[in-house]
Amino acid sequence: MAVYRRGYQRYDGAITSHFARLMVMPRFSWERILSQRFVVILMVFSLFWPLLCAGFIYLSNHSELWQGFGGSIKKFLAINGNFFSIFMNVQSTFALILASVAGPGLIAPDLANNALPLYFSRPLTRWDYILSRMIVLLGILSLVTIVPGMLLFGMQASIAGGDWFMSNWFLGTGIFIGFTLYIAMVSLVAMASSAYVKWRVVAGALVLAFFFLLAGAAEMVNSIFRVDWASALNPTYAINAVWKGLLDVEIADDKPGAWECATVILGLSGGLLALLARKLRAVEVVK
Amino acid sequence: MSAVIEVDALRVRLGRREILQGISCRLGVSGAGKAIGLLGPNGAGKSTLIQTLLGFHKPSAGRARILGFDCHTQAREVKARIGYMPENDSFIGNMTAVAFLRLMGEISGLPKAAALEKAHEVLFHVGLGESRYREIGTYSLGMKQMAKLAQAIVHGPELVILDEPTNGLDPAARQRMLQLIKEMKEQHGMNVLLCSHLLTDVEQVCDEVVILKDGQIVHQADLEAERKSNRRFVQLDVIGDDRGLAAALREVGAEGVSEAPGEWRIVLPADVEIGSLWRVASRERLQIRKLTHRRDTLEEIFLKAVGHIRRTPGDTPAEVPAHGRL
Numbered sequence: 001m002a003v004y005r006r007g008y009q010r011y012d013g014a015i016t017s018h019f020a021r022l023m024v025m026p027r028f029s030w031e032r033i034l035s036q037r038f039v040v041i042l043m044v045f046s047l048f049w050p051l052l053c054a055g056f057i058y059l060s061n062h063s064e065l066w067q068g069f070g071g072s073i074k075k076f077l078a079i080n081g082n083f084f085s086i087f088m089n090v091q092s093t094f095a096l097i098l099a100s101v102a103g104p105g106l107i108a109p110d111l112a113n114n115a116l117p118l119y120f121s122r123p124l125t126r127w128d129y130i131l132s133r134m135i136v137l138l139g140i141l142s143l144v145t146i147v148p149g150m151l152l153f154g155m156q157a158s159i160a161g162g163d164w165f166m167s168n169w170f171l172g173t174g175i176f177i178g179f180t181l182y183i184a185m186v187s188l189v190a191m192a193s194s195a196y197v198k199w200r201v202v203a204g205a206l207v208l209a210f211f212f213l214l215a216g217a218a219e220m221v222n223s224i225f226r227v228d229w230a231s232a233l234n235p236t237y238a239i240n241a242v243w244k245g246l247l248d249v250e251i252a253d254d255k256p257g258a259w260e261c262a263t264v265i266l267g268l269s270g271g272l273l274a275l276l277a278r279k280l281r282a283v284e285v286v287k
Numbered sequence: 288m289s290a291v292i293e294v295d296a297l298r299v300r301l302g303r304r305e306i307l308q309g310i311s312c313r314l315g316v317s318g319a320g321k322a323i324g325l326l327g328p329n330g331a332g333k334s335t336l337i338q339t340l341l342g343f344h345k346p347s348a349g350r351a352r353i354l355g356f357d358c359h360t361q362a363r364e365v366k367a368r369i370g371y372m373p374e375n376d377s378f379i380g381n382m383t384a385v386a387f388l389r390l391m392g393e394i395s396g397l398p399k400a401a402a403l404e405k406a407h408e409v410l411f412h413v414g415l416g417e418s419r420y421r422e423i424g425t426y427s428l429g430m431k432q433m434a435k436l437a438q439a440i441v442h443g444p445e446l447v448i449l450d451e452p453t454n455g456l457d458p459a460a461r462q463r464m465l466q467l468i469k470e471m472k473e474q475h476g477m478n479v480l481l482c483s484h485l486l487t488d489v490e491q492v493c494d495e496v497v498i499l500k501d502g503q504i505v506h507q508a509d510l511e512a513e514r515k516s517n518r519r520f521v522q523l524d525v526i527g528d529d530r531g532l533a534a535a536l537r538e539v540g541a542e543g544v545s546e547a548p549g550e551w552r553i554v555l556p557a558d559v560e561i562g563s564l565w566r567v568a569s570r571e572r573l574q575i576r577k578l579t580h581r582r583d584t585l586e587e588i589f590l591k592a593v594g595h596i597r598r599t600p601g602d603t604p605a606e607v608p609a610h611g612r613l
Binding site: 006007008009010011012013014015016018021024025028032109110113114115117118119120121122123124125281282283285 | 301302338341342343344362363366367369370371373375376377378379381386390391392393394395396397398401405408409411412424438440441442443448475476477
């Protein structure tokens with residue numbers, strides 16, 4: 001029977017699981033974000049670098065192609081932690097730009113349209129909401145970070161063979177953990193910007209500014225107090241140091257190490273989470 | 288049968304202010320499809336009570352239960368059984384009404400296909416069928432109100448909490464909204480908690496009413512019973528010395544109170560004829576300027592409860608206790 005003839009009847013069927021409800025918002029958001037042409041173009045563009053890296057891996061594993069170039073080329077073409085560290089550095093820039101484009105539209109419209117009471121009057125807590133929104137960005141960003149990273153690692157492992165994999169397996173876990181940490185931090189920055197700034201363009205700019213301003217501030221502290229530890233406050237340096245630690249790449253002795261930087265990143269992420277939780281309330285209480 | 292809403296010595300503190308001051312009540316009957324009106328002057332604590340029932344505020348003492356589940360500790364179970372229509376504009380602007388309702392349905396736990404089906408169904412039900420593919424941001428105020436109602440009932444909740452549902456509606460849309468609320472309880476067996484400043488709306492739709500003032504319940508009435516009561520009320524305006532009128536009325540079995548000089552409210556028991564008032568007035572040498580039949584309206588109940596008028600004759604003092612709690 002046609003819907004308009006049937007009339008309204010209360011739903012009395014089975015209810016979906018909590019996990020299924022948690023994934024509803026990401027599904028709707030992905031649909032909306034991926035309908036934006038600019039986002040799709042950016043995502044496609046961000047896959048060029050992994051393609052180049054894939055070519056590099058192919059070249060590195062086919063020594064017959066560069067036999068005439070001398071001994072130094074062998075060192076240059078080695079697939080090791082340094083190679084993946086450079087890959088991650090470049091790819092993280094695309095991820096940051098993507099987050100600054102896709103992130104601001106996540107929370108700001110809900111706040112502007114007072115939609116939070118609608119969400120929170122349903123079986124969805126504030127933390128569920130934050131997690132749902134974070135899954136949106138984690139999903140999008142992992143497509144340009146973790147997925148190509150793991151594909152490259154898999155490609156290298158499959159071409160180079162089991163011996164290479166057994167001695168370099170930590171590169172795979174390093175890529176996965178390093179990128180996860182990075183996109184989680186970027187997602188939190190994008191969500192916090194979206195929660196506190198109404199205008200999407202400004203919120204997007206704030207995501208980028210967060211990294212530049214903190215980098216500038218860290219350098220300033222280093223210069224004024226003639227110290228090195230403040231580099232850990234620079235999120236770009238901090239995440240690089242963590243990646244280097246995970247990929248077994250050497251870090252300069254006078255700079256903060258991977259553990260110090262990981263602690264700073266976790267602290268920063270905790271602060272952003274607290275900011276978000278403070279802002280995301282069903283009702284504004286005037287005390 | 289268990290109550291839909293049970294509030295027990297509930298205290299809610301926001302900052303330094305105690306908004307709800309130890310209120311207790313049992314409202315509605317589970318599965319009966321009743322509407323409960325929540326009334327009170329501005330700042331009485333109505334919204335805070337609703338928000339506490341929704342789990343938005345943590346009680347500082349006491350507890351609130353909906354359908355047997357604690358609103359704070361079992362919030363997920365409570366929220367799975369309720370629908371909420373907020374007072375202010377609440378929607379997702381860049382979504383069509385169908386997508387919006389589908390999203391809300393799915394978050395409430397409806398499977399994908401059922402959510403889509405119910406979204407269409409409920410939009411036709413509230414009269415938005417023809418504009419269901421339009422973005423909600425482009426809707427008029429009245430349409431937005433209907434969309435808000437639609438999202439509150441898309442998942443078929445047992446209790447629907449409506450905060451000022453007729454705000455900003457023209458008379459025809461208001462009647463349509465009230466009709467929909469009536470249908471929700473009468474045809475679909477939903478319980479409704481209606482918070483409104485418009486007493487006529489509450490009177491038209493609700494079976495029970497709770498009146499809050501300064502964070503306390505000052506009155507709770509069964510409107511159905513009030514409607515069924517055969518007490519006849521008379522408004523009598525007289526000119527002359529009416530100091531002996533109260534005693535004279537008691538002699539004929541009626542009871543009256545003077546609200547202002549020459550203005551009386553009189554309750555006539557079923558066996559007392561209206562003509563006896565003329566005889567009493569004549570005996571007391573009073574000129575009758577106005578005599579109108581009326582029943583105790585919700586407006587009177589409300590004004591009495593919040594202390595703006597004195598008691599209606601025939602009421603027992605116990606109905607409005609001094610400490611303000613039932």
